[in-house]
Amino acid sequence: MAHDALFERLWSGAARMEEWTAAVSKGAITQVAENIITVHTTYFCGSVTAIRTDAGLVLIDTAKPDTAAQTLDVVRSWDDSPVHTVIYTHGHIDHTSGITLIDEEADARGRPRPRIVAHRNVRRRMERYEASHGFNSLVQGQQFNKPDYVYPIGQRQPDEVYDDSLSLTIGGEEITLFHGRGETDDASFVWLPKRRVLASGDFVIWVFPNAGNPRKVQRYAADWAVALRRMEELEPEILIPGHGPVIFGKERAAQVLRDGAEALEYLTSETLRLINQGATLDDVLHAVKVPPRYLAKPYLLPKYDDPEFLVRAIYHFYAGWFDGDPAHLKPARTADLAAELARLAGGADKLAERAATLSGEGQTRLAAQLAEFAGAAAPEDARIQGIRAAVLQTCIDGETTLMGKAFFAVYQRDADEKSKA
Incomplete structure (x- = not known):
């Protein structure tokens, strides 16, 4: 009952996801339905759904490295049957990493x-993670301030793959997987037609689409x-988000799906409208804004990704990497430009x-x-680096999104360290 009350407060916007x-x-x-549960440990770990069937358990996702053991323990407190099938909704580590413990348990x-x-x-995706392992480790370590972070790779790859859709019957349970592209190009959402239960994966994450x-x-x-x-057309009665x-x-599920679609459609159509008029990236970034009625929704709050970052990604998808500024076609080195401006x-x-x-003055x-x-023109000047650190701290303080704060913080830390050298 306490969790029901908390959900209502989340839905109304009176409570925060924290x-x-x-x-x-x-x-x-x-308890999602008879013989179906979803396990939660933290917002930042993907949800794990367990389905009890006559053939054993079906798991939708497996948790991230630091919550996988806790998640499996919770599943085992509910059912100790063999895990028959695991469905990855996509290849991010917070959805795939728990497979190692599941395999170890089966072996034991x-x-x-x-x-x-x-x-x-x-x-x-898993092959790309191995090819770009150094970059992924560096970026994740910077973003979350974890020096020497090593990005986990080597999760077991799928045994069975599909393209657009796949229908399965496992131990009497009908399960259909549908493919879509969103946060990733490898995403699935899972539909249980007899139950009217939809597991959306990260297509629904209780914040603005990432x-x-x-x-x-x-x-x-x-x-x-x-x-x-496509999910809305299924008319689910229960919606299990990725986070x-x-x-x-039925009405709330439809509302969440519809509002998310409309917000993304608006950003895409407005960006395309300006692109088709010959607008530069600079024009587009400062003109296209999400209508406030969407950002006011408790499940579309811009707390992780920034809608402005989405506009940039949409522009890049349709118009390529060149932003329409001839000075950026074959740009001068930043250090050279900075030195000239300083002179x-x-x-x-x-x-x-x-x-x-x-x-x-607030012009961050x-x-x-x-x-x-200034920092690029005088990288060893401690006073200038201190001013740079203070300016970037003001940028952090003015950010509403975790992603914006995190990326500003990478360079604020750099400037702060140089100011003390």
Whole structure:
């Protein structure tokens, strides 16, 4: 009953997701339907859904490295049957990493390892993670301030793959997988037709769609909307998001799917409208904004990804990497440009001081640009680096999204360290 009350407060916007995360932090079960549960440990770990069948358990996703053991323990408190099949909704580590523990448990008990089913591109994703392992480790370590972080690779790949859709019958349970592109190009959502239960994977995540991450490969806002519309047509009565609490009720499920689709459709159509008029990326970024009625929804809050980042990704998808500024076609080195601007301004310290003034006036975008130029022109000047750090801290303080704060923080830490050297 307490969790029901908390959900209603989340739905109304009276509670924050941090409160829900605290409530489930010891491992919590949501009874989805007869013989179906969803396990939660934290918002930042993907939901894991367990389906009890005559052939054994079917798991939708497996948790991330630091919550996999806790998640499996919670599943085992509910049912100790063999895990027959695991479905990856996509290849991100917070959905696939638990397979190692599941396999180890099967080996220890003398049981067959479960079959893994996923979209064909999951294999390609895992191969790409190995090819770009150094980059992924560096970026994740920077973003979350974890020096020497090593990105987990080597998760077991799918045994069975599909392209557009796949219908399975496992121990009397009918399960259909549908493919869509959204945060990833390998995503699946899972439909239990007899139950009217939909597991959306990360197409629904209780925040604004994560389709614009600055340091990740191309994401697909328009296709994300198509997938949400496809889910809406199924008319689910229960919606299990990839992250966050389960949504019960046909009307609420439809509302969440519809609102997400509409917001993404708006961003895509407005960006395309300007692209088709010959607008530059600069024009588009400062013109296309999500209507406030969507951002006011408790399940579309821009708390992780920034809608502006999505606009940039949409532009890139349709118009390529060139932003329409001829100076960026074959750009000068940033250090050379910074040094020239510093000479024109009368010194790098003048750029830094102007950046500090602009920052104090709330013009953080312009302030950050000048501070970065000043820092690049005088990388060993501790005073200038200190001003740069202060300007970037103001940018962090003004950000509402976790992603925006995290990326500014990477460079704020760099400037702060140089100011003390």
